[in-house]
Amino acid sequence: MITVLCGGVGGVKLVDGLAAVLADPSTLTVIVNTADDWEYLGLSISPDVDTVLYTLAGLAGDERGWGIDGDTWTALEMLKRYRLPTWFRLGDRDLATHLARTQWLREGRRPTEVTAALASALGVVPRVLPMTDARVATFVSTPAGRLPFQEYFVRRGARDPVTGVEFEGIEHARPSPEVLDAIRSSAVIIIAPSNPVVSIGPILALQGMRDALSASAALRMAVTPLIGGTAVKGPTVEMLRGLGMRADSAAVAARYGRFIDVFVLDIRDRALRDTVAAAGPPAQPPAVECADTLMTDPAGRRRLARALIDIAARHGIEVAATTA
Ligand code: FO1
Numbered sequence: 001m002i003t004v005l006c007g008g009v010g011g012v013k014l015v016d017g018l019a020a021v022l023a024d025p026s027t028l029t030v031i032v033n034t035a036d037d038w039e040y041l042g043l044s045i046s047p048d049v050d051t052v053l054y055t056l057a058g059l060a061g062d063e064r065g066w067g068i069d070g071d072t073w074t075a076l077e078m079l080k081r082y083r084l085p086t087w088f089r090l091g092d093r094d095l096a097t098h099l100a101r102t103q104w105l106r107e108g109r110r111p112t113e114v115t116a117a118l119a120s121a122l123g124v125v126p127r128v129l130p131m132t133d134a135r136v137a138t139f140v141s142t143p144a145g146r147l148p149f150q151e152y153f154v155r156r157g158a159r160d161p162v163t164g165v166e167f168e169g170i171e172h173a174r175p176s177p178e179v180l181d182a183i184r185s186s187a188v189i190i191i192a193p194s195n196p197v198v199s200i201g202p203i204l205a206l207q208g209m210r211d212a213l214s215a216s217a218a219l220r221m222a223v224t225p226l227i228g229g230t231a232v233k234g235p236t237v238e239m240l241r242g243l244g245m246r247a248d249s250a251a252v253a254a255r256y257g258r259f260i261d262v263f264v265l266d267i268r269d270r271a272l273r274d275t276v277a278a279a280g281p282p283a284q285p286p287a288v289e290c291a292d293t294l295m296t297d298p299a300g301r302r303r304l305a306r307a308l309i310d311i312a313a314r315h316g317i318e319v320a321a322t323t324a
Pocket of ligand 1: 007009036045046048066067087089150153154
């Protein structure tokens with residue numbers, strides 16, 4: 001079994017590539033950040049979970065990276081007439097997902113069960129698990145104040161300098177039993193090229209998660225979210241700098257520390273190999289491998305997925321893939 005830890009738009013491309021090349025996509029488990037979740041117009045919204053579900057169901061809005069491709073905005077137009085806030089854009093079909101999630105949560109189902117029900121209805125084969133069933137909410141400190149994540153990211157366009165990030169509720173949040181089981185029983189665990197602060201950060205900060213990762217016998221790999229010191233999409237660089245960290249692959253490798261065995265650097269940054277290895281814990285420096293991590297099209301997603309499967313094989317773990 002392969003388990004991927006990921007956020008939304010960036011990391012999901014790798015998940016999509018893996019689902020396409022694995023001989024048996026049901027052996028793929030995706031543990032998804034839920035610290036971006038929030039309640040909007042009374043609805044429970046889980047943006048990263050939905051991005052993963054829509055992508056794996058072949059419904060994703062590719063050019064935006066979120067929502068459903070070809071969705072319509074009739075409900076949003078009515079909300080505008082009612083003078084309700086519409087800066088967080090809910091498409092008509094996407095709205096149905098939020099209604100279903102909200103209803104099922106109100107009936108007392110756990111977020112893990114609700115996600116499984118959505119996945120099954122959408123025909124998603126890999127297992128998609130919210131990182132926890134508890135409520136965790138990201139707040140971003142900026143000169144304009146302490147902002148709920150979606151206010152910072154969507155409403156204000158991630159333009160405010162970030163001086164701090166907090167995950168409200170994290171001290172009481174544990175990974176779900178399903179997440180712990182996936183970590184325990186995986187042969188390979190991959191940290192996707194998602195934002196290390198606000199996407200992977202909350203997953204690693206869950207109570208007991210670091211112990212579970214340390215105890216796992218899996219080959220643990222992380223894929224850099226940075227190429228040549230810049231992120232393909234999103235405010236990763238600005239966030240790392242705002243939090244007083246260097247914005248390069250070595251800083252990301254240092255952040256993942258002893259939870260990884262292999263750090264996958266982009267091929268264009270191969271000169272940084274030694275710096276990245278030296279950034280890991282001295283007693284347990286990660287092996288550094290290089291791959292083309294730029295996923296500009298479905299072929300690029302599959303290419304990186306195959307490269308990771310090859311890297312796993314070089315480290316003694318065979319994963320069955322389809323022939324190219
Ligand atoms: N992102 C935007 O940039 N603008 C939007 O209007 C927007 C609406 C939206 C609705 C539902 C949903 O599940 C996600 C949505 N996103 C939107 C994406 C999103 O909030 C962020 O990409 C993630 O939280 C960051 O991973």
